[in-house]
Amino acid sequence: MADESPFFHLREKAVRDSFDVMDKKMLTPWAFFKSGNPISITNFRGDSVNYGGIEFEGSPRQVYWNRFFTPCLEDTIVQHFEESVRQCRESQYFDPRALDETATLLRKHIRAFLDKMAKLDQTLRARSHSDPVARKDVSDEVSAMNALIDSHLAAGRALIRHARPSWLEKNRWWLAAVIAAVVGGIFGSIPGFIALLR
Numbered sequence: 001m002a003d004e005s006p007f008f009h010l011r012e013k014a015v016r017d018s019f020d021v022m023d024k025k026m027l028t029p030w031a032f033f034k035s036g037n038p039i040s041i042t043n044f045r046g047d048s049v050n051y052g053g054i055e056f057e058g059s060p061r062q063v064y065w066n067r068f069f070t071p072c073l074e075d076t077i078v079q080h081f082e083e084s085v086r087q088c089r090e091s092q093y094f095d096p097r098a099l100d101e102t103a104t105l106l107r108k109h110i111r112a113f114l115d116k117m118a119k120l121d122q123t124l125r126a127r128s129h130s131d132p133v134a135r136k137d138v139s140d141e142v143s144a145m146n147a148l149i150d151s152h153l154a155a156g157r158a159l160i161r162h163a164r165p166s167w168l169e170k171n172r173w174w175l176a177a178v179i180a181a182v183v184g185g186i187f188g189s190i191p192g193f194i195a196l197l198r
Contacts, residue, residue: 005098056124081152
């Protein structure tokens with residue numbers, strides 16, 4: 001990206017790694033659905049599916065598209081926004097670009113992941129290599145995930161905006177020194193000023 005935040009490369013790696021793990025541990029095992037051997041797959045929430053000797057239609061396909069991956073994608077969005085906000089707060093870097101970058105990275109990887117799911121879905125529904133099966137349109141799933149990203153982006157921006165110290169908070173020691181110097185100059189010294197207050 002052209003004007004990156006200091007967190008860009010950290011966030012890029014973290015988001016990419018999340019989707020690589022999800023692909024390897026959760027999506028790839030579905031490719032063996034038609035192998036003739038039973039499959040057992042567990043998602044990141046601990047939900048398991050066990051299938052064997054059936055076609056990829058009806059309940060297995062519903063689970064694949066609705067119950068198995070969707071909660072994990074939602075959790076991934078929440079996790080990465082929470083991490084971005086935490087990094088901003090801990091470093092006192094309150095630039096919304098860090099959150100915009102997280103949103104852009106999530107959109108990119110979610111789109112690619114859903115496209116990969118659609119391609120695997122198409123393969124699993126085909127009865128043979130010569131069986132033409134239409135690829136599922138994932139635009140509704142992408143839209144739903146983008147809406148969730150947008151809501152977390154807005155919440156994250158509000159959190160870092162309210163966490164940002166005001167000008168007075170950032171400059172309180174400097175301001176106290178100026179006030180002390182002015183007061184000291186007016187009253188001769190701080191001990192003299194304190195004596196006047198008694």
